[in-house]
Amino acid sequence: MSVDVKTVKRVAHLARIAVSEEDAQRMTGELNAILGFVEQLNEVDVAGVEPMTSVTPMEMKKRQDVVTDGSKAADIVANAPATEENFFLVPKVVE
Numbered sequence: 854m855s856v857d858v859k860t861v862k863r864v865a866h867l868a869r870i871a872v873s874e875e876d877a878q879r880m881t882g883e884l885n886a887i888l889g890f891v892e893q894l895n896e897v898d899v900a901g902v903e904p905m906t907s908v909t910p911m912e913m914k915k916r917q918d919v920v921t922d923g924s925k926a927a928d929i930v931a932n933a934p935a936t937e938e939n940f941f942l943v944p945k946v947v948e
Contacts, residue, residue, distance in 0.1 A: 854882045854888050854892070855885055855888070856881055856885050856888065858877050858881050859880065860876060861877045861880045861881050861884065862877055865877070865880075925938040927939060
């Protein structure tokens, strides 16, 4: 895949970036180099290689999945003008 100046200008327009003619020429070369590197990566045979999240083997830290009230109900309603049993009291709006 190759990028030309017209494509660079279109992408810059879509990204709302002002690009001068000389910057577009420079970016064309840079984008083509990046795309060339990506094409090289696509040629690598990764069959049988498991995906990994880190280069060093480690186990993710996990917390217990427990349902709690957060122990913050009183803090949450502390500044409310009217509460009852840790619930907000609001005026009735539907009759």
